[in-house]
Amino acid sequence: MSQNDPCILVIFGASGDLTSRKLIPAMYEMHAMGQLHPSTAILGVSRTAKSDDQWRDELEPWVRQQAKGFDPAKWTEFARRVHYFAGDAVKPDCYPALEARLGELAQQKGTRGNLLFFMSVAESLYEPIVEQIDAAGLVVEGKRWCSIDPNAKSWQRIIVEKPFGHDAVSAASLNRTLGRAFEEESIYRIDHYLGKELVQSLLVLRFANSIFEPVWNWQYIDHVQITAAETVSVGQRTAFYDQTGAIRDMIQSHLFQVMAFVAMEPPSLYTPENVRAEKIKIIDSIAIPTADQVADYCALGQFAADGAEGAYHELGGVSPTSTTETYAALKFHFDNWRWAGTPFYIRSGKKLAAKRTEVVVQFKPPAANLFRKVPGFGGEAPNRLVIEIAPKERFNLRFEVKVPGFGLRGANVNMQLDYADHFKAEPVEAYGPLIVDAMRGDQTLFKHRIEVEGAWNAVMPFLDERSAAARAGIHANYACGSWGPASADELLARDGRAWRNEA
Numbered sequence: 001m002s003q004n005d006p007c008i009l010v011i012f013g014a015s016g017d018l019t020s021r022k023l024i025p026a027m028y029e030m031h032a033m034g035q036l037h038p039s040t041a042i043l044g045v046s047r048t049a050k051s052d053d054q055w056r057d058e059l060e061p062w063v064r065q066q067a068k069g070f071d072p073a074k075w076t077e078f079a080r081r082v083h084y085f086a087g088d089a090v091k092p093d094c095y096p097a098l099e100a101r102l103g104e105l106a107q108q109k110g111t112r113g114n115l116l117f118f119m120s121v122a123e124s125l126y127e128p129i130v131e132q133i134d135a136a137g138l139v140v141e142g143k144r145w146c147s148i149d150p151n152a153k154s155w156q157r158i159i160v161e162k163p164f165g166h167d168a169v170s171a172a173s174l175n176r177t178l179g180r181a182f183e184e185e186s187i188y189r190i191d192h193y194l195g196k197e198l199v200q201s202l203l204v205l206r207f208a209n210s211i212f213e214p215v216w217n218w219q220y221i222d223h224v225q226i227t228a229a230e231t232v233s234v235g236q237r238t239a240f241y242d243q244t245g246a247i248r249d250m251i252q253s254h255l256f257q258v259m260a261f262v263a264m265e266p267p268s269l270y271t272p273e274n275v276r277a278e279k280i281k282i283i284d285s286i287a288i289p290t291a292d293q294v295a296d297y298c299a300l301g302q303f304a305a306d307g308a309e310g311a312y313h314e315l316g317g318v319s320p321t322s323t324t325e326t327y328a329a330l331k332f333h334f335d336n337w338r339w340a341g342t343p344f345y346i347r348s349g350k351k352l353a354a355k356r357t358e359v360v361v362q363f364k365p366p367a368a369n370l371f372r373k374v375p376g377f378g379g380e381a382p383n384r385l386v387i388e389i390a391p392k393e394r395f396n397l398r399f400e401v402k403v404p405g406f407g408l409r410g411a412n413v414n415m416q417l418d419y420a421d422h423f424k425a426e427p428v429e430a431y432g433p434l435i436v437d438a439m440r441g442d443q444t445l446f447k448h449r450i451e452v453e454g455a456w457n458a459v460m461p462f463l464d465e466r467s468a469a470a471r472a473g474i475h476a477n478y479a480c481g482s483w484g485p486a487s488a489d490e491l492l493a494r495d496g497r498a499w500r501n502e503a
């Protein structure tokens with residue numbers, strides 16, 4: 001049993017897709033693994049009227065389908081934790097009854113007044129709901145409230161899902177609203193990428209070994225590529241996607257977190273405060289491109305038609321003049337000592353050649369090539385570390401060896417660690433361990449206010465009017481099943497580099 005406190009997990013948006021498909025199956029997995037306090041309960045809140053039992057019946061097929069190793073007995077135990085409250089969470093008159101229900105459950109289960117709110121509603125409802133939680137007096141923890149008996153103190157925390165704002169201004173507004181109700185220590189800005197094994201393993205690889213860190217800098221690393229490629233299209237919610245695009249959906253949120261883990265300085269100790277302080281520093285040191293640089297630092301695209309559907313700008317729900325990117329490749333530099341002159345290229349897109357999320361750390365060639373006169377030997381920089389985050393979880397380290405036999409011939413070989421093969425463990429849904437961290441009060445894998453605003457500031461030149469030239473001619477500029485527009489290859493070719501596009 002883990003050392004987390006009992007609490008009520010209050011999910012706003014209980015009837016929604018995220019709750020059914022991800023959050024409840026993840027909580028079931030955590031229950032089955034003994035990671036939830038025996039008293040912990042879940043209260044789903046949304047407007048549709050239904051009883052506890054009706055909601056449990058709706059959720060069971062999702063858990064069967066989505067969770068690892070469904071066990072009917074465990075489901076029966078878990079279902080006892082699950083309750084439902086019908087109400088419109090933006091309306092003040094919802095709260096007296098909600099508060100009464102929470103009080104009743106706290107009494108029945110013994111959750112000591114601890115509440116973990118989860119915002120699983122449309123982004124436009126985040127601020128109104130937080131204001132109502134605050135106005136209803138549901139938040140009693142925090143420096144402002146100064147409990148007389150600190151041991152008797154209950155806590156209230158909030159998990160906020162992406163999208164965290166639409167741009168730098170809206171993210172700052174959401175942060176201010178959250179900050180009026182909750183202390184920063186109680187705000188958990190979730191990014192399920194940080195729940196992925198290989199993302200967390202990046203920190204262990206870098207800081208629990210002595211061989212990587214001495215070479216993890218501009219002197220030895222030529223460049224870094226971070227890719228999140230999808231083969232799927234934009235789905236049913238075309239109108240929503242048209243307001244979003246690849247930079248907002250993937251790069252500003254998930255891939256910036258991965259980039260921060262690759263680039264940050266070692267924290268002095270693995271504690272939430274130290275890890276977050278280093279992430280804040282690294283995001284703060286991103287060199288924000290000037291308006292003149294934007295077109296040279298990015299490649300944006302929209303997929304063309306294929307047998308299955310029209311080109312992106314021809315889809316229902318998408319404006320025919322839309323310049324929203326379904327593909328983006330961006331180049332970043334850090335203004336700091338470690339990474340001076342080493343670019344980070346980040347790309348993400350829909351309908352690409354393969355589904356893959358990975359980090360490629362390309363090392364420079366050896367300082368002197370003593371084989372330069374050996375015919376047919378080498379020529380490229382062999383050392384490359386590939387961290388595959390999904391769908392496979394693997395580390396690959398490439399290096400040069402001699403081909404056996406007469407004469408001297410070199411060959412690139414790969415040393416690989418496959419997580420599934422080696423550890424014989426299947427990954428659990430990333431939301432589960434993150435929500436349990438929030439129950440424990442561990443913010444290591446959650447984003448700080450300054451990080452989120454810093455990430456928005458860094459991508460804004462690629463989103464606002466400064467990106468107009470890069471968006472000209474975007475319609476159908478890449479074929480489905482390709483690796484993106486030609487401009488993405490040119491982005492790296494201008495620097496004498498190429499993407500790793502291996503199948």
Ligand SMILES: NC(=O)c1ccc[n+]([C@@H]2O[C@H](COP(=O)([O-])OP(=O)(O)OC[C@H]3O[C@@H](n4cnc5c(N)ncnc54)[C@H](OP(=O)(O)O)[C@@H]3O)[C@@H](O)[C@H]2O)c1
Pocket residue numbers: 012013014015016017018019022045046047048087088089090119120121122123125161162163
């Ligand atoms: N789905 C995903 O995989 C995913 C992934 C990452 C982030 N997100 C984010 O997570 C959030 C939820 O996404 P979703 O896909 O689950 O959305 P969704 O399917 O639209 O679900 C949201 C639910 O909120 C409820 N709701 C709406 N207004 C409400 C109100 N005033 N008070 C209480 N409940 C209300 C609705 O149920 P009722 O009609 O019964 O009220 C609705 O089913 C969004 O911000 C989304 O961008 C989703």
